[in-house]
Amino acid sequence: MALKRPSFLPSLDELEQQAQSRSSQRGRPGSHFDHPTAKALFVAVLAVTVIAHVVGGIVFLVLGH
Structure with missing residues (x-):
């Protein structure tokens, strides 16, 4: 019996x-x-990533020395 x-x-x-x-x-x-x-x-994710890298770079430069 075939199904329809x-x-x-x-x-x-x-x-x-x-x-x-x-x-x-x-x-x-x-x-x-x-x-x-x-x-x-x-x-939005791209913007957050770029901002996080910029802020991280600034913190690294300020606290790194």
Whole structure:
């Protein structure tokens, strides 16, 4: 007895067509972020890292001598 695919699920042909259309769509040139939250998080972490290194360098110079 073969199981029938539920009607609410897309067929394999539909899934393949969706995958091809997604792969043909490219993001903006130079953009590596598809999600704005990911970009914001990356920028925030990058800023905190740079600030921490600058503050650490200043502390190292002041207390190192």
